[in-house]
Amino acid sequence: MQDSRDIETLIELMARLPGLGPRSARRAVLTLLKKREALMAPLAQAMAGVALSAKDCGICGNISSQATCPICADPDRATGEICVVEDVADLWAMERGQAFRGRYHVLGGTLSALDAMGPDELGIPRLAARVASEGITEVILALGATVDGQTTAHYIADSLGGAEVQITSLAQGVPIGGELNYLDDGTIGAALRARRRF
Numbered sequence: 001m002q003d004s005r006d007i008e009t010l011i012e013l014m015a016r017l018p019g020l021g022p023r024s025a026r027r028a029v030l031t032l033l034k035k036r037e038a039l040m041a042p043l044a045q046a047m048a049g050v051a052l053s054a055k056d057c058g059i060c061g062n063i064s065s066q067a068t069c070p071i072c073a074d075p076d077r078a079t080g081e082i083c084v085v086e087d088v089a090d091l092w093a094m095e096r097g098q099a100f101r102g103r104y105h106v107l108g109g110t111l112s113a114l115d116a117m118g119p120d121e122l123g124i125p126r127l128a129a130r131v132a133s134e135g136i137t138e139v140i141l142a143l144g145a146t147v148d149g150q151t152t153a154h155y156i157a158d159s160l161g162g163a164e165v166q167i168t169s170l171a172q173g174v175p176i177g178g179e180l181n182y183l184d185d186g187t188i189g190a191a192l193r194a195r196r197r198f
Contacts, residue, residue, distance in 0.1 A: 061106030061123065063088050077103050080137040082130065084156060086110055086144060090180040094142065099189035105130065110148035111155055124159055131163050140195055141169040144179045168195040
C-alpha cells in the first residue's frame with residue numbers, strides 16, 4: 001500500500017535523527033499519527049517554515065532567521081571577548097547557561113584530515129580577521145576535551161600568536177572526552193568562570 005510506504009519512509013527519516021533509532025522513530029511517528037491535528041500538522045508547518053527561513057549568521061555562524069543573528073546584532077555583546085565553539089549546539093549550550101555575555105565564533109567542526117576539514121573550512125582565517133577588526137582582547141577556546149578539539153584549539157592559539165589578544169580555555173568541570181552540548185548549565189558556567197590561559 002502507498003500509505004504504509006509513506007509511513008515507513010517517515011520512520012526511516014526520523015530514525016536518522018540523533019538519539020532516535022528505528023524503535024524510537026516508530027513510536028514517535030505513531031504518536032504523531034495519533035495526534036495529527038494537535039501535533040503533526042503544526043510540526044510539519046513549523047519545519048517547513050524553518051527550512052525556508054533559517055540561515056547561517058554571516059558573522060559568527062550561528063543559525064538565525066536573519067542574515068545577522070541577535071547575538072552579533074546586540075551592541076551590548078561587544079565586550080571584547082569572543083568564544084570559539086565547535087558547532088551551533090555548543091553555542092546554544094553556552095547561551096543556556098547565561099554565563100557569557102560576549103560574542104561567538106562557530107567553527108562548524110574540528111580539524112580533521114579524514115573529513116577534509118582544514119583551517120579554511122573551519123573559518124579560522126575569518127576568526128583571525130574578526131579578532132583584528134572587532135577589537136577583541138580575549139579569545140575563549142570552548143572546544144571539547146577530545147583529541148580533535150584540543151588539536152584545533154592549539155592550531156587556533158598558534159594562528160593568533162602574533163595578535164595582541166589573551167587566549168584562554170574552559171577549565172574545571174569539563175571532563176576529558178566531554179562535549180559542551182551534553183553538559184548541564186551549572187558546569188558550563190563554572191568552567192567559563194574558571195577559564196585559564198591557553
